[in-house]
Amino acid sequence: MPANRAQTAQPNSAADYLHRLRVYWEDTDAGGVVFYANYLKFFERARTEWLRHLGVGQQALRDSSGAIFVVTDTQVSYRSPARLDDELQVTVTLQHRGNASMTLHQQALRNGALLAEGQIRIGCVDAATFRPRRIPHQVIDLFA
Amino acid sequence: MPANRAQTAQPNSAADYLHRLRVYWEDTDAGGVVFYANYLKFFERARTEWLRHLGVGQQALRDSSGAIFVVTDTQVSYRSPARLDDELQVTVTLQHRGNASMTLHQQALRNGALLAEGQIRIGCVDAATFRPRRIPHQVIDLFA
Amino acid sequence: MPANRAQTAQPNSAADYLHRLRVYWEDTDAGGVVFYANYLKFFERARTEWLRHLGVGQQALRDSSGAIFVVTDTQVSYRSPARLDDELQVTVTLQHRGNASMTLHQQALRNGALLAEGQIRIGCVDAATFRPRRIPHQVIDLFA
Amino acid sequence: MPANRAQTAQPNSAADYLHRLRVYWEDTDAGGVVFYANYLKFFERARTEWLRHLGVGQQALRDSSGAIFVVTDTQVSYRSPARLDDELQVTVTLQHRGNASMTLHQQALRNGALLAEGQIRIGCVDAATFRPRRIPHQVIDLFA
Secondary structure, eight states: OOOOHHHHSOOOSSOSEEEEEEOOGGGBOTTSSBOTTHHHHHHHHHHHHHHHHTTOOHHHHHHHHSEEEEEEEEEEEEOSOOOTTOEEEEEEEEEEEOSSEEEEEEEEEETTEEEEEEEEEEEEEETTTOOBOOOOHHHHGGGO | OOOOHHHHSOOOSSOSEEEEEEOOGGGBOTTSSBOTTHHHHHHHHHHHHHHHHTTOOHHHHHHHHSEEEEEEEEEEEEOSOOOTTOEEEEEEEEEEEOSSEEEEEEEEEETTEEEEEEEEEEEEEETTTOOBOOOOHHHHGGGO | OOOOHHHHSOOOSSOSEEEEEEOOGGGBOTTSSBOTTHHHHHHHHHHHHHHHHTTOOHHHHHHHHSEEEEEEEEEEEEOSOOOTTOEEEEEEEEEEEOSSEEEEEEEEEETTEEEEEEEEEEEEEETTTOOBOOOOHHHHGGGO | OOOOHHHHSOOOSSOSEEEEEEOOGGGBOTTSSBOTTHHHHHHHHHHHHHHHHTTOOHHHHHHHHSEEEEEEEEEEEEOSOOOTTOEEEEEEEEEEEOSSEEEEEEEEEETTEEEEEEEEEEEEEETTTOOBOOOOHHHHGGGO
16 A cells, blocks of 8 residues: 655755745746745755854855855755745755765654755855865864 | 934835745855745745635635635836845735725835835636636625 | 636737747746746846857856946736747847946747837946946947 | 866766756856756746756646646755856756656756766655645656
């Protein structure tokens, strides 16, 4: 018997950060549900707030160090649709931290039911040249 | 002497509702500032939260009455740019309420400085046919 | 007798430029139609192609002169909805050209029926400071 | 010696379809480049035009069969940034076709240089219930 995957999936219980957001008209498509590409936006909002929670503002980081984070790889599985007015919880879990990149596991859930999840790899680059560079110490030290 | 318009503009002091939001990467463009079309999204988030604050969920309204609100006219003036990580305040002020439409004045501000403002006219339509219809009583009664 | 406004509206017959585009999933919302804010994107694509048609690439203009065009005012009326897979025609008509700004009238049509129209005011600013500046001669001369 | 990955990557030479598109302001972010999530939109435009080229309109398919395609899994690697005004070529290559899903390999290139690529898995669902269903015969037969 096919179980409802969304109900039985185990949300990540050890997330480093949880960000709540609401689904608005702008997020939906003519299928009546959240447009799948927008989960990448939701995941990014959560990463941004996670960094801010750790004390890192990305505009300030760019102004002070010339470094910006860019997304280099994304893998997302869409399990169950979200709809207008839904309140979602979006998690951030650091999986790997290198000298010039980080890999995060992220989930979007609604009342504990898993809607989408994936892995996002972030690289640090020079804002002017987009060449890879080491993550600034002020960020590295947060994960030491 | 050319004053900084953003500093001297008088924000709306009698707004019916104020919604706070953060500027993320998704909101910006290659000019380094918030893409102007996105203020329509910010205004809509504020209207949605204003309605929710009044007890109206739009998905629930559609499910119970078959009515949805659509935007019929927008007028927006962009005065000063917003940037990544800015926290904005978005106001909603009801200017006119008819039987089948409403007109709202909305502003986006940063620390009290006016960034964008405009008038948004909303019409009520049948979700299936998009024909204009009276705003459901449960909403009208909120403004009686 | 309720006339179909979309059928009877007179599309602009003297447009300076016409851009064709297709409605994709990304353009729609849960109402099953094109999300209204996206007409600002459609109008901008048409303006960009109009400028390109006249020989002006905006990235090249920025690189050579430091000038970028920014949208300062928008007024749009939404008359009839567009749906997934619709092919739209988007027009550009120059209404006013000043030293530092331009005002354009734009329409979105489907098979000659008017779906949305509005006025868009564009200002020329310095890309680094966002201060208003004269439109570069290479652009002004196109409209002399 | 750090080679320019974008120059040396081998673009897919046996793509089933190639869609050309232009980068507009709406596609970029404050990094000055195309916002990574928008490659999912570019890939979808190419898939939509590929299906249309094969004779399948998705709105028409929904109206006639009640079936819609939804994206169930995406994996994208971002190799080199695209900028305003760039003209991109987006490819579609069918990798696997099942009874209720398809997997596609897609690339975004600029003048033959690989900018982004990935795998997109599409499932067929009932538009009303979002339950998986067989791909309608009119589509299956195209790949027989």
